Amino acid sequence: MNVLEVETAFGPARIHLRPVERPRAALVLGHGAGGGVAARDLAAATAAAHAERVTAALVEQPYRVAGRRSPAPAHQLDAAWLAVIDRLRRRELRGLALVVGGRSSGARVACRTAAASGAIGVLCLAFPLRPPRREGSAPAPSRLPELDAVTLPVLVVQGSNDRFGIPPSGDRRKVVEVAGDHSLRTDLAAVNAAVQMWLAELCGP
Numbered sequence: 002m003n004v005l006e007v008e009t010a011f012g013p014a015r016i017h018l019r020p021v022e023r024p025r026a027a028l029v030l031g032h033g034a035g036g037g038v039a040a041r042d043l044a045a046a047t048a049a050a051h052a053e054r055v056t057a058a059l060v061e062q063p064y065r066v067a068g069r070r071s072p073a074p075a076h077q078l079d080a081a082w083l084a085v086i087d088r089l090r091r092r093e094l095r096g097l098a099l100v101v102g103g104r105s106s107g108a109r110v111a112c113r114t115a116a117a118s119g120a121i122g123v124l125c126l127a128f129p130l131r132p133p134r135r136e137g138s139a140p141a142p143s144r145l146p147e148l149d150a151v152t153l154p155v156l157v158v159q160g161s162n163d164r165f166g167i168p169p170s171g172d173r174r175k176v177v178e179v180a181g182d183h184s185l186r187t188d189l190a191a192v193n194a195a196v197q198m199w200l201a202e203l204c205g206p
Contacts (some may be wrong), residue, residue: 007088009081011073012063016085018093019047024056026204027097028124029089031060031082031107034072042104042126042158042185042192049197053204056094060085060107078110086118100203102156105129105183112147112155122154122203124196127183130166148174156199158192160185175199 003018017038028050032038038059047057063081064073072078090099101111102124115123128148132141148155148168155174159167160181170176177195181187 003093005093006066007085009063009084011077011081013066014063014081014085015061015066016089016093017059017061019051019057019059020093021051021054021056023054024097025054026100026121026200027056027058027089027094028100028102028200029058029060029086029094030101030124031062031103031110032065033103033105033107033127035070036104037061037065040104041189045185045189045193046102046124046126046196049193050200052197053200055100055200055204056097058089058094060103072106075109075113078106079114082110083114083117086114090119098204100124100200102126104185108157109144109147112151115151115153120153122156122199123151124199125155125157125168126192127159127163127165127185128157128168129183130163130168133164145169154203156195158185158195160187 005016006013050057099120100122101120104126108125108128131143134140157176161178163183179188179191
């Protein structure tokens with residue numbers, strides 16, 4: 002594994018590059034809002050990528066590299082993410098088809114920037130469809146428009162008891178429910194299997 006730092010307009014981001022020999026594509030994943038790249042579902046997705054001879058790159062946003070847990074505003078997350086994608090496309094992942102994605106907040110970033118990143122598909126682990134309603138407050142708006150705006154093939158892997166809800170499937174969006182909640186820790190084997198099957202179809206022989 003190689004650990005690289007990339008300067009962005011909002012501070013350094015960090016890439017944990019996990020290459021395979023003779024890769025046929027690359028999977029770039031972002032972390033959740035308060036978590037990091039060691040999340041178990043990200044590890045399961047990385048293992049699935051390696052099984053399909055796909056190099057994986059796990060990206061730490063600048064606010065996490067700086068030691069903060071509270072996420073940066075969406076426009077900063079998106080800009081930093083695209084700076085990392087640009088670096089990877091020019092150097093470490095040059096010439097490879099890119100699949101982008103992440104868990105929770107990272108999945109939202111990948112959706113919002115899918116067109117600009119030049120990806121061939123988007124992987125969403127535990128997409129946070131609608132924040133749970135707080136007592137006495139109005140319902141939060143749905144984030145479904147972020148998913149609907151993606152014109153590429155999308156895989157959503159969602160816990161059947163996710164408190165954020167479960168997105169609907171669509172013409173180019175496959176939704177796989179697995180046992181568990183938003184953490185996706187209950188059945189990591191199911192997460193791995195869903196991601197591997199989708200990557201096999203997406204990336205071809």
